[in-house]
Amino acid sequence: MPINDTAERPALRPVPAGTAPADGELSWQETALCAQTGPELFFPEPGSSTREAKMLCGICEGREACLEYALTHDERFGVWGGLSEQERYALRRRRAGRR
Structure with a gap:
């Protein structure tokens, strides 16, 4: 019997009560293409390949806001935002090095 591990994977999640984001901080989620697909593509x-997820991110209007989030x-x-865990880590390191 296959294990349903999708429940363990993180997904776009609401902000906890009392920690409301600034106006529009999460507005990109309303039209994000990832919200119209299953989380298994992005997690x-x-x-496994991340190619399909990155292709979808590449045409998503919310890509930049998603990456910044x-x-x-x-x-x-x-x-x-079109980047894998390793790519975001490398980007963080590059940004930290410029400070």
């Missing part, structure tokens, strides 16, 4: 099994909130899993 693939280790070693992931960087600001230290999202460590999945594809956010």
Whole structure:
């Protein structure tokens, strides 16, 4: 019997009560293409391809806001804003090196 591990994977999540984001901070989620697909595309099994998720991100109007959200909130899993975990980590390091 296959294990349903999608429940363990993070997804776009609401902001907890009392920590409301600034106006429009999460408005990109309303029209994000990822919201119209399953989370398994953006949170693939280790070693699986992220190519399809990145292609979808590439045509999404919310890509830049999504990436900034992931960087600001230290999202460590999945594809956010068209970048994988490793790519976001490298970007954070590059940004930190410019300061």
